[in-house]
Amino acid sequence: MAPGRAGLRGRAGRAGDPAELAAGGGRWRGAPRGPGRRHPPRSRRPGAAVRGHRSRGAGGGAERVAARTAGRRGRARPGTPGVRCRPAAGAAGAGGLGDRFPRVATVDRRRARAAAAHRRPPWRCRRPPRGRRLERGGAVSEAGWSAWPAPAKLNLFLRITGRRADGYHELQTVFRMLDWGDTVRLRLRPDGRIVRHGPDLAAVPEAADLSLRAADMLRSELNVGHGVDIRVEKRTPAGGGFGGGSSDAATVLRALDAIWGLEAGVDRLAAIGASLGADVPVFVHGHNAWAEGVGERLFPVDLAPAWYLVADPGVHVATATLFQAPELTRDAAPATISDFASGAPLGNVFEPVLRGLEPAVEAAFQALAHVGTPRLTGTGSGCFVEFAARGPAEDALARLPQGLDARVVAGAPRSPLLDALAAWSPQGRRQEVQGTGF
Ligand SMILES: C[C@](O)(CO)[C@H](O)COP(=O)(O)OP(=O)(O)OC[C@H]1O[C@@H](n2ccc(N)nc2=O)[C@H](O)[C@@H]1O
Ligand SMILES: Nc1ncnc2c1ncn2[C@@H]1O[C@H](COP(=O)(O)OP(=O)(O)OP(=O)(O)O)[C@@H](O)[C@H]1O
Structure with missing residues (x-):
């Protein structure tokens, strides 16, 4: 049984107008990304293969940041025997590696060039405050x-079981919070x-920035006129399948709901x-969750502790592009949940x-295969290997x-956002209100 699945317990469970925005600007290179959606396309970011960003340990050890040169059939049943469910919350391996990063010679170059396309801007290599863990959030500074934390996610698996009339795909996945x-x-x-x-989202046009759009949409939906300054400190690589922009948006929704005192309900x-x-x-x-539909039918699950060796191949093919790939299996x-468990x-x-389209992804999979069983998160290009304990994950990192x-x-x-919301107190709210005269 995979580490993160041991002890799994199921607990059954577009676009608004741009806000009145200031600052920012800049664009990714390339044409706009998927229909009606937020982001521009992408490409291989310059120097991706030689950019180093490696951290040791999860949640507390020293961080090293260095530039480097280089089924079964049947619907998911929350009530599956042995799996504890509750109502839906809304509708390693081993091996050695040489020093050289493996290069892939067997890639279809025509497709690779077509996909090309677009390289992400670099994963920001800077030490986050207070180690690598998320700030617990909620406290109000003197200023x-x-x-507020906006955690990344992994998709522990991802299947497409059908397609809706509007073109969106019906999925099954398990979301793992990080x-x-x-x-x-x-x-x-x-x-x-x-x-x-702040500078971290300068390359994302304000009208496409999900954190700003979330604030604007919340204001419109709740029919309030409150204002807010927003600064996002990015650590998740954009377009890596880690859900960075989506998590930023969710954090804005929940934190502003608290700060503005809207009580809109989850x-x-x-x-x-x-x-x-x-x-x-x-x-x-x-919550960690088994998800269906397009991700809106969520069944919270308890996942056993696990550590993840997470890799960023540094390329991004637009989500919309990948969902349109003709070779995609759409009828899994x-x-x-029992299959997963x-x-x-x-x-x-x-x-x-994606491995066929992007040599960097294929190379990352080959490298990770020496230390475990690699998987893709979301539509990539981020990939990961799961470990039951931190030590082996660290050892594997050292061998990459x-x-x-x-x-x-x-x-x-x-x-971690839930903890921050729980810790956020009316006292903190009063301080913030006083601090700004709002
Ligand atoms: C692949 C996942 O990351 C798995 O968690 C998500 O399903 C994608 O979530 P996301 O990045 O928030 O995706 P969205 O921005 O909603 O969709 C981008 C584009 O992908 C396609 N899309 C997305 C989700 C889905 N279930 N079916 C689709 O066909 C649509 O063309 C859509 O316009
Ligand atoms: N706050 C934000 N943080 C990061 N990216 C954002 C944000 N707002 C908009 N974007 C756009 O969303 C794109 C995807 O970034 P994100 O980190 O959400 O990737 P992802 O998890 O792979 O999502 P997707 O599967 O939709 O590509 C970026 O390239 C950027 O253009």
Whole structure:
């Protein structure tokens, strides 16, 4: 049984107008990304194969940041015997490696060039405050800013079981929250404006920035005129399948709901989030979850502690592009939670597609295969190997070729955002209100 599955217990469970925004600017290269959605396309980022960003240990050890040169059939049944369910929350291996990063010579170059396309801007290589763990958040600084975690996620498997009339695909997946991600900082504004701060999202146009769009949409839906300063400190690589932008948006929704005193309710916030992106609702609810539909039917699950060796091949093929790939398997037999809990290899439908399209992804898989069983998260290009304990994950990290961006992160029992919300007190709220005169 895979480490993260041991002890699994199922607990059954678009686009608004741009806000009044300030600052920022800049664009990724290339044409706009999928229909009606947020981001521009992508490509191989320059120097991706030689960029180093490796961290040792999850949640507390020293961080090293260095530039380097280099199924079974049947619907999922929350009531499956042996799996504890509750109502839906809304509708290693071993081996050695040489020093050189493996190069792949067998890739279809024509397809690779076509996919090409687009390289992401670099994963920011800087030490996050207080180690690599997410800030617990909720406290209000003297300057009136509060900090809120926006955790990354992994898709422990991903299958497409059908397609809706609107073209969206019906999925099955398990979302695993990570104790690693972005930090969203918020400060009330008395002037009713939504203003972006900080350099980390400068390359994302404000009208496409999910954190700003979330704030704007919340305001419109709740018919309030509050203002806020937003600063996102990015750690998740954009377009890596780690759900960074979606998590930022969810954190903005839930934190502003608290700070603005809206009390909209989690289900309503999740519904607002769903209009921003399919991955937003799970972050709004904040639980590790078995997901169906396009990700809106969530069944919370308890996952055993696990550590993940996470790698970023540094390329990004647009999610919409991958969902349109003709070779995609769109009629997978529905799996059950029991299938997942048994450790059956449920796979990620995008893995063969992306490995064929992107040599860097194929190379990352080959490298990770020396230390365990690699999997793709989301539509990639991030990939990971799961470990039951931190030590072996660290050992595996040490054995990876230096040219591969990789780090060890801990799986979280639930979103750290929930802890931050629980810790956020009316006292803190009063301080913030006083601090800004709002
Ligand atoms: C692959 C996952 O990351 C798995 O968690 C998500 O399903 C994708 O979530 P996301 O990044 O929030 O995706 P969205 O921004 O909602 O969708 C981007 C594009 O992907 C396609 N798309 C997305 C989700 C889905 N279930 N079916 C689709 O066909 C649509 O063309 C859509 O326009
Ligand atoms: N706050 C944000 N943080 C990161 N990216 C954002 C944000 N807002 C909008 N984007 C856009 O979303 C794109 C995807 O970034 P994200 O980190 O969400 O990747 P992802 O998890 O792979 O999602 P997707 O599967 O949709 O590609 C970025 O390339 C960027 O253009």
